[in-house]
Amino acid sequence: MKVLLSLLPLSSALLVAPQAIAHGVALNYQAQQVVKITARYDSGHPMANATVKVFAPNQPQQAIIQGATNAAGEFQFTPDQAGSWQVQVRQAGHGGNLTVPVRLDATPVSTAVQVTAAASPVSLSQYTPLQVSIMVLAVLWGAIGTACFAWSRRRVQVE
Numbered sequence: 001m002k003v004l005l006s007l008l009p010l011s012s013a014l015l016v017a018p019q020a021i022a023h024g025v026a027l028n029y030q031a032q033q034v035v036k037i038t039a040r041y042d043s044g045h046p047m048a049n050a051t052v053k054v055f056a057p058n059q060p061q062q063a064i065i066q067g068a069t070n071a072a073g074e075f076q077f078t079p080d081q082a083g084s085w086q087v088q089v090r091q092a093g094h095g096g097n098l099t100v101p102v103r104l105d106a107t108p109v110s111t112a113v114q115v116t117a118a119a120s121p122v123s124l125s126q127y128t129p130l131q132v133s134i135m136v137l138a139v140l141w142g143a144i145g146t147a148c149f150a151w152s153r154r155r156v157q158v159e
Helices: 002-021 129-158
Strands: 035-042 051-055 065-069 074-077 083-091 093-102 112-114
Touching: 002 074, 035 083, 065 074
Parallel strands: 035 112
Antiparallel strands: 035 074, 051 065, 051 083, 083 093
16 A cells, blocks of 8 residues: 555656646748759769759859768759759769759749769869979870880880
């Protein structure tokens, strides 16, 4: 009987406790237009960890969003203004540019765009001067090495 009386305050505390620890929750959302880009090679393999640069319509020379694709070759961003957004996807000399028209209105739209990577011409402007110097020296070293090898083989045959 003493045990039951001693458990009585505990049981009444358990009945009251859920009311004391309950909290109200307020949930809000904001519908936004999200642009999802999927980058794949011609073989169908995703361009995982490809560099992505996004240029706003009012700042076409400076990337305002930079990132990388995920393992599935996907990248998404939320534009904050209407207009033609430029997206550049690059990986190991491959990549492409994409123009995404954006309309901001009351209806959120999810746009999926697939970029097919093609070999694009290499622009030296995307490399630092140090990288360009190293590439030039590597080409010269290879040319000199090839010439020396050919010259030594020719010299051996003449003797």
